[in-house]
Every structure is written in C-alpha cells, then in structure tokens.
Amino acid sequence: MNWPTIPPHPDTPPCGPPVPVDGGWVVTRHADVVAVLTDPRYVVPVAPGGPPGTLAWLRGTVSRFSAPDRHPGRRALGVAALRDLDPDELRAASARLTTPTLDRLATAGRMEVMDRLARRVPVEVLAARLGLADPAAAVPAVTTVAAAYHPGADPAAVALADRAVAALLAMSPPAPAEAAANRIGLLVQAADATAGLIGAAVRHGLAAPAALGTADLLAEVLRLDPPVRATRRVATGATRLAGREIGPDAALLLRFDAANRDPAVHPDPDRFHPGGPDQADRPAGVVRDGHLALARRPVRALTFGAGPRGCPGERHALALATGVVEVLRARCRPARTPVRYAPHPTLHVPTSLEVMFR
Ligand code: HEM
Numbered sequence: 001m002n003w004p005t006i007p008p009h010p011d012t013p014p015c016g017p018p019v020p021v022d023g024g025w026v027v028t029r030h031a032d033v034v035a036v037l038t039d040p041r042y043v044v045p046v047a048p049g050g051p052p053g054t055l056a057w058l059r060g061t062v063s064r065f066s067a068p069d070r071h072p073g074r075r076a077l078g079v080a081a082l083r084d085l086d087p088d089e090l091r092a093a094s095a096r097l098t099t100p101t102l103d104r105l106a107t108a109g110r111m112e113v114m115d116r117l118a119r120r121v122p123v124e125v126l127a128a129r130l131g132l133a134d135p136a137a138a139v140p141a142v143t144t145v146a147a148a149y150h151p152g153a154d155p156a157a158v159a160l161a162d163r164a165v166a167a168l169l170a171m172s173p174p175a176p177a178e179a180a181a182n183r184i185g186l187l188v189q190a191a192d193a194t195a196g197l198i199g200a201a202v203r204h205g206l207a208a209p210a211a212l213g214t215a216d217l218l219a220e221v222l223r224l225d226p227p228v229r230a231t232r233r234v235a236t237g238a239t240r241l242a243g244r245e246i247g248p249d250a251a252l253l254l255r256f257d258a259a260n261r262d263p264a265v266h267p268d269p270d271r272f273h274p275g276g277p278d279q280a281d282r283p284a285g286v287v288r289d290g291h292l293a294l295a296r297r298p299v300r301a302l303t304f305g306a307g308p309r310g311c312p313g314e315r316h317a318l319a320l321a322t323g324v325v326e327v328l329r330a331r332c333r334p335a336r337t338p339v340r341y342a343p344h345p346t347l348h349v350p351t352s353l354e355v356m357f358r
Contacts (some may be wrong), residue, residue, distance in 0.1 A: 005270040006224040012257045018244045024251035028258035030265045032242050037307040042233035055161040062185035077182040079312050085129050087319035093125045094323025106357050113353045118198035122320035123191050131173040141167045146191040194317045196227025196349035201325045206334045214322050216274035223301035229257040230346045256302045265299040
C-alpha cells in the first residue's frame with residue numbers, strides 16, 4: 001500500500017539539538033525529550049493551591065501539577081481508580097453511546113463529530129464508571145474545567161471553571177478531598193486529549209482501507225497529528241542536555257510533535273505508515289551527522305509522555321477512542337470540509353469536524 005505523507009503542522013519545529021528560546025529551551029529530539037522526562041532534576045511547573053472546591057484548589061491537589069514529594073501518592077489515587085476500569089468494557093460502552101447519535105442524525109446526511117461525539121462520549125463513559133451521579137451533566141462541566149485547567153487561563157474562563165469544579169464535586173461519590181480531586185483530574189485530563197485523538201483519527205483515517213486495524217490507525221495518528229503537542233518542565237539546578245548547559249530554573253518546552261518525527265527513530269518520518277518503522281519497505285536506516293543510524297524496533301510515539309509522570313490513562317484513552325472511531329469508520333466517510341482548531345499552546349484539538357454518512 002502506498003501510504004500518504006502527513007506533513008508537520010506549520011508551527012512544529014524541526015528536529016535537532018535543544019534550542020534556546022525566550023530564556024528557556026525547546027527540546028525536539030526523541031532521545032532528548034525522553035532524557036528530560038525521566039530525569040528527576042527536571043520537574044513540572046507546580047500549580048499553587050486555592051480555596052477548597054475551586055479550580056485553583058483542583059490544580060493544587062491533582063498529581064499533574066504536584067511537586068515531586070506529593071506526586072507519587074496523588075498519582076496512586078488516580079491509578080487506583082483506573083485499575084478498576086476494563087478497557088474492553090470502555091470500548092464497548094463508547095461504541096454503545098456513539099451508535100444512537102448516528103442513528104438519529106443519519107437522515108441529515110452529515111454530522112459534526114467534535115461536540116456530538118468526541119467531546120462527549122469518552123467523558124460520559126468515564127464519568128459513569130468513576131461513579132459520578134449524572135454522567136451526562138458531567139460532560140459540560142468537565143469541558144469547562146479543561147478549558148481553564150492549564151495555568152495562564154483567562155479570568156473569565158477560571159470563574160466558569162470554579163463553578164464547574166463545584167458542580168463536579170457535588171455529583172462525585174463521597175471521598176477525602178485528595179481522592180475526589182484526583183478523580184475529577186482523570187476526567188479533565190481525559191477530555192481534550194481523547195477528543196483530539198478522535199478528531200485526528202477521523203480527519204486522517206476515515207478514508208483508510210477497512211483492513212487497517214483501528215489500533216494501528218490510532219497509533220500512527222497519535223504520532224503524526226498528536227492531540228498533545230508538547231509539555232513543560234523546569235530545571236531544578238544546572239544540568240547538561242545533549243551538550244547544552246541548562247541553567248537553574250530554565251523552562252523547557254518538550255515538543256512531542258517534533259520528537260514523533262525524529263528521523264533517528266522514525267525513518268521516513270512524515271509517512272503515515274501504520275505498523276511502525278520496521279516495515280520492510282521502510283529504509284533500513286538514516287544518515288545522521290555522517291553516521292548511519294540503524295532503524296531499531298518500532299518506537300512508540302511520545303504523545304502519552306514517558307517516565308514517572310507519563311499518562312496513566314493511555315489504555316483507557318485508546319479504548320474510549322476506539323469505540324467511537326470504529327462506529328464512525330463503519331458508517332461515515334470524510335466530508336472534505338475545512339477542519340478548524342482551537343488555539344492552544346500545547347493541545348491540538350479540532351473545534352469542529354464534519355463527516356458524511358455513507
Ligand atoms: C489521547 C488521549 C491522551 C493523551 C494524548 C494523554 C497524554 C498525556 C501526557 C503527555 C501526560 C503527561 C504530561 C507530562 O508529563 O507533562 C498525561 C498525564 C496524565 N494523563 Fe493523559 N492523555 C490522554 C488521555 C488520558 C485519559 C483518558 C486519562 C484518564 C482516564 C488520562 C489521565 C492522565 C493523568 C491523571 C495524568 C497525570 C499523571 C501524573 O500526574 O503523573 N489521560 N497524559
């Protein structure tokens with residue numbers, strides 16, 4: 001099969017050694033991103049807390065923005081809640097929730113996917129399994145919190161998110177504050193990224209041959225059009241990364257979108273090629289700095305992160321997205337209308353995306 005190429009987003013920097021930008025560093029090579037994510041001398045920017053039940057409280061209590069001393073215990077709360085969820089059951093539930101929407105809208109001939117399915121189904125399925133009293137009402141609340149979750153959100157969005165956090169707490173099962181916050185954190189972390197994955201799979205994969213498995217489709221879409229394009233770390237002291245001196249307190253922007261196209265680990269990096277870089281028709285290696293770097297075993301995309309803070313919801317995200325995407329692949333075809341994206345420093349999620357019914 002002659003697979004197409006998916007060119008990088010115009011904002012994606014080329015892959016190379018760390019580059020100083022605005023007093024910090026932009027990191028683009030696969031090995032360098034992994035090195036930072038697995039080195040405890042680089043920490044996440046910590047979010048200060050706030051009054052109980054507010055967005056600031058949520059940010060200050062979830063593992064995602066916690067300092068190294070608080071992180072393991074808080075992460076364990078989320079991991080424990082996820083352990084009870086069976087990915088196969090999540091996939092089936094996602095498909096079950098998707099089908100009636102398509103049945104209802106089929107006569108219109110076309111459908112907008114992001115609001116009707118991608119932003120709704122994964123969160124509603126997860127909210128039900130995590131015990132929220134009203135999973136459908138949780139969806140708009142989680143969406144509102146997600147819009148203001150990352151530090152730097154505008155005050156109007158934060159005010160709306162404060163009310164949404166209170167609503168989510170009111171519909172959550174009784175639990176100590178840290179457990180309740182980290183359960184809501186799971187929903188908020190899941191929302192945009194999983195919606196973006198569904199959007200990217202629909203955009204790039206709806207016309208793919210039916211023989212292509214949805215798991216392979218999602219893996220390659222995560223690599224070439226990652227819904228999470230980057231993450232941040234701060235150096236706690238003077239460090240060296242790929243020969244560069246990184247000063248104390250330097251901010252690092254780790255670009256998954258660039259690292260996922262690193263020719264050192266992904267020969268023919270722009271080619272949409274489900275199955276991975278060790279396929280026979282890929283080149284056996286690439287020449288880098290005058291040396292032949294041999295293609296190794298397939299390297300997974302960095303879109304779920306790596307190291308002790310890597311995404312604990314990867315299997316769940318894939319299962320939830322698969323349920324929606326499989327139904328869409330069976331019943332829809334691309335609409336070929338322009339796809340619009342919400343502006344965001346690190347996420348890449350369509351605001352609207354249309355499909356046609358077959
Ligand atoms: C396609 C969908 C998803 C993508 C691409 C994604 C990506 C990521 C990444 C890159 C991180 C690490 C950020 C960093 O190290 O700075 C992360 C963390 C996290 N993700 Fe996901 N995620 C997805 C879906 C989900 C889902 C469905 C859940 C929950 C069911 C989830 C829960 C979390 C949590 C709780 C963290 C914080 C972990 C910690 O504090 O150690 N994510 N995710």
